[in-house]
Each structure stands twice: as structure tokens, then as C-alpha cells.
Amino acid sequence: MKTLQLGNVTIDRIQEWVGPLFEIANFFPSGDWDTIESQRGWLEPHFLPPKDLMRKGxxxxxxxxxxxxxxxxxxxxxxxxxxxxxRSILPDWNMMDSDYISKLANMGLAPGDIDFVMCTxxxxDHVGWNTKLEDGRWVPTFPKARYVFHKTEYDHWQENRGHHGMDGAFDDSVLPxxxxxxxxxxxxxxxIxxxxxxxxxxxxxxxHVCINVASQGASGLFTGDSFHHPIQIAYPEWSTAFCSDIVQSGVARQNILDKLVDTDAYILAAHFNDPTAARVVSNGDRYKLKLDI
Ligand SMILES: [Zn+2]
Structure with missing residues (x-):
């Protein structure tokens, strides 16, 4: 993702991992591959590889x-x-050893430079770098930051920390x-x-929260996992197997799309592939993404 300038706010991205993650049959219970192919015209190449390069399904x-x-x-x-x-969700995520902190340093930032950490x-997959291992203990990675958690979210997972969507993260990445x-x-x-x-x-x-950013008339919305893949821009009714409430999840997506469509505001989703930042535009009776590039 290129640096996005919104007024006097700049937005960059540290990518930790990219790969085939969403197996349609399991991840989108109401999804199907033919419907995805029907949107190939705007999804390819960034959000759907050419057919010969794709891992089908x-x-x-x-x-x-x-x-x-x-x-x-x-x-x-x-x-x-x-x-x-x-971690048990995906072999790639178990005992990960990425250069995330080096990538932050390449942006001119040390862990001590971070003022806020916000989790949607x-x-x-949204809390991992909250902590790091130091002398056998999990400690905050960003020592001067305030970590912003929505209380409703914290209270829920405190009671449900064994859920498969947590995979141990409450104990090693939130509680410390x-x-x-x-x-x-x-x-x-x-x-803030x-x-x-x-x-x-x-x-x-x-x-779950989205996070608004606005400066000098420009704006964006960090949508977290309200959307997992751009196909949900066209089919907001597709909730995932990881959604706590599949009906409410669809309502949230539709509300976000109705707010963003055909405006200058950017959608900044947690899992959209490069170039990530995009705008939502009308596409017949559905919506699609429009890229700057
Ligand atoms: Zn996620």
C-alpha cells in the first residue's frame, strides 16, 4: 500500500503475512465460487488472482x-x-517469527514512539503484537502506548476466552x-x-468497532473485520464462520457501505490485499471497490 495522505494525517501499512486463508466452503457458509467469479471483472488482479495462478476454493x-x-x-x-x-488456527501462524518490528523501524518508528494501540x-489476528516475550513473560511491546480496547469487547472475551477465534490470544496478548x-x-x-x-x-x-479518521475534509474508515474480503462489498450478506452474530454482521456491513458509497472516504479493511486502501462505488444494484492506482 502506498502512503495514504488524508489532510495532515498519514497512513501506512505493516504487512505481517499474506496467503490463501479463506476457504469458501468453510469460511463463507452462504458463499459460492460462481458468485465470486461473477465479480472477477473488478476483483482481478488485486483481490482475485488470474485463474491459472489461483488456489481454487x-x-x-x-x-x-x-x-x-x-x-x-x-x-x-x-x-x-x-x-x-x-497458535493452532493455521500452521503459518504458530510460533511466527516475522520482521514486523524492522518494518516499523523502516518507517522511522521505534516501539517507544507509539502513543496508542487500537484494536477493532x-x-x-488483531492483538498479537500487543505483547512480546521478554525473559519468559509477555509484556507490552509498545512501552509508552495506551492500548484502547472497547469495554464491551473486552468483557465478552473475558468470559469466552476459550473460543476458537481467540486461539489463546486473550491470555498472552490482552491480559498482560x-x-x-x-x-x-x-x-x-x-x-483520541x-x-x-x-x-x-x-x-x-x-x-467490534470501526475507527474513523478525518483531517482537513479528507476521511477514511478502518473497518477491521466488518469485512474480510472485497467480495463482501458486493455481497454484504455474506457473513463468516467466525462472526458472533451473522445477521447483525450483515447489517453492520450494509450500514458501512451505505455510509461510504460514492463518497471520497476510504475504506481501510484489516485483511484486504495490496493496495488495500480503496473507495466504495455503485455497481448496478450492488457495490464494488475503486482503486486509486
Ligand atoms: Zn481478522
Whole structure:
């Protein structure tokens, strides 16, 4: 993703992992491959590889953190899987050893430069770099940051930490931040300032939030896992097997699309492949993404 400039806010992306992740039959219970092919015209090549290069039945996903720099703060949004963590969802994610911190350094930022870490929700692939292993203990990776968790989300997973969407992450990537006194459990109307604020979008998880960014008339919406793949721009009714409430998840997606469609606002989703940042435009009686490139 190219650096996105919105007024005096810049947005970059650290990619931790990319690969075939969403197996249609299992991941989108109401999805089917013929419908995906019907949207190939705008999905290819960025969001759907040419047929001869594709792993049939799978859609690719990116794991990435958005790095948001305002005149006042350095902010990370969603923190991927993290290093050295025992995970069972995917072999690639188990005991990962990525160069995530080097990529941050390449942007001119050290862990101590981060002011806020914000998680759209607390699933395993959104909280991993919240902590790192130090002398056998999980400690906050970003020592000066306030970690912003929606209280509704935290309360839910505190009671359901064994869920398959967590894969152990509550104990090694959320709780140590709480215990270190670095977390702020906030309401759904929390704002850092007038350029960054939350917008509840429950459905994928009970306390899922989108995060608004706005500056000098330009704007974007970090949509977390309200969307997993661009096909859901055309078919917002496709919820995933990981959604807590498949009906509410679809309603949340439709509301987001209705807000963004045919405006200048960018959609910044947690798993959309490069170039990631896009706008939502009308496409007959459905919607599609429009890229700057
Ligand atoms: Zn995710």
C-alpha cells in the first residue's frame, strides 16, 4: 500500500503475512465460487488472482497493521498475530517469527514512539503484537502506548476466552496489557481527538468497532473485520464462520457501505490485499471497490 495522505494525517501499512486463508466452503457458509467469479471483472488482479495462478476454493488475505501518524500521535490499528505465540488456527501462524518490528523501524518508528494501540476487536489476528516475550513473560511491546480496547469487547472475551477465534490470544496478548496498567477500556464513543474516533459495528464480534479518521475534509474508515474480503462489498450478506452474530454482521456491513458509497472516504479493511486502501462505488444494484492506482 502506498502512503495514504488524508489532510495532515498519514497512513501506512505493516504487512505481517499474506496467503490463501479463506476457504469458501468453510469460511463463507452462504458463499459460492460462481458468485465470486461473477465479480472477477473488478476483483482481478488485486483481490482475485488470474485463474491459472489461483488456489481454487481459497481467497487470499493480508494480515497488516495500519500505522497512523497525526500531527500529535503515532497510532497502530490492529496488531496481527505476533511472534513466538502458540497458535493452532493455521500452521503459518504458530510460533511466527516475522520482521514486523524492522518494518516499523523502516518507517522511522521505534516501539517507544507509539502513543496508542487500537484494536477493532480482540480476535487472535488483531492483538498479537500487543505483547512480546521478554525473559519468559509477555509484556507490552509498545512501552509508552495506551492500548484502547472497547469495554464491551473486552468483557465478552473475558468470559469466552476459550473460543476458537481467540486461539489463546486473550491470555498472552490482552491480559498482560491489562496487568501492566497500559489498557484503557473505553466506551463506543471514545475519541483520541477530532481526527480519530470509534464507531461501534457489532456483529463480527459483540464489541467490534470501526475507527474513523478525518483531517482537513479528507476521511477514511478502518473497518477491521466488518469485512474480510472485497467480495463482501458486493455481497454484504455474506457473513463468516467466525462472526458472533451473522445477521447483525450483515447489517453492520450494509450500514458501512451505505455510509461510504460514492463518497471520497476510504475504506481501510484489516485483511484486504495490496493496495488495500480503496473507495466504495455503485455497481448496478450492488457495490464494488475503486482503486486509486
Ligand atoms: Zn481478522
Amino acid at each position: 481459497f481467497l487470499d488475505a493480508s494480515l497488516h497493521t495500519f500505522v497512523v501518524r497525526t500531527p500529535h500521535h503515532n497510532i497502530l490499528i490492529d496488531t496481527c498475530v505476533g511472534n513466538h505465540k502458540e 476487536h480482540l480476535h487472535v 496489557v491489562i496487568e501492566a496498567g497500559r489498557a484503557d477500556l473505553v466506551a463506543g464513543d471514545f475519541a 481527538d477530532d481526527s480519530i474516533w470509534l464507531e461501534p459495528s457489532p456483529g463480527h464480534t459483540p464489541g
